[in-house]
Amino acid sequence: MVSLLSQFSIDRELLADYDLCLRAITEADQPFLYQLYASTREEELAVVPWSEEQKQTFLAFQFNAQHTFYQSQFKDAYFWVIEQADLPIGRLYLDQRADEIRIIDIALMPGCRDRGIGTALLTAILAEGRAKQQPVRIHVEYSNRAITLYRRLGFMQIGGDDVYKLMEWSS
DSSP states (O other): OOOSBTTBOOOHHHHGGGTEEEEEOOGGGHHHHHHHHHHHTHHHHHTSOOOHHHHHHHHHHHHHHHHHHHHHHOTTSEEEEEEETTEEEEEEEEEEOSSOEEEEEEEEOGGGTTSSHHHHHHHHHHHHHHHHTOOEEEEEETTOTTHHHHHHTTOEEEEEOSSEEEEEEOO
16 A cells, blocks of 8 residues: 555555555546445435436436535545555545544445455554544444444444434544
8 A cells, every 4th residue: 555645644554465555536437436326325225216217317416416525525635546456446535634534435346345345444544543643533324334343443423413423433
């Protein structure tokens, strides 16, 4: 794992077992990022009585809204595509703030979930938080099955609203 920017370096040894690297997203990544986003909404949309065309329209609208929001609200954040063996498998968006490391978003393609990749990425981020003596925080939907992973790694709920838990890890 090579550090993309000098301010944020993820320990390459923690990710070596998975042959992972991070690279900045580009405009050419939009189709992959849309496909990844759509994969995160599959279970939710499976029970909706919409046509496939309606679902695709909804997904495109939601993806564009989310992407635009992230880009406008987190101007100094790192927006990375996660690659394994030179193939895109996910995204990791991080915001290095003065008082915390904020995970804006982390997502993996379905075939890459439950294989230890998310744990390896999060462990590397937590190591960065430990090195910088900063907490790591993330908003997580209450229904997100990754909450179990976050709890296992030591994240605790410190706030939230009707939709999201605000979770924090601190050393």
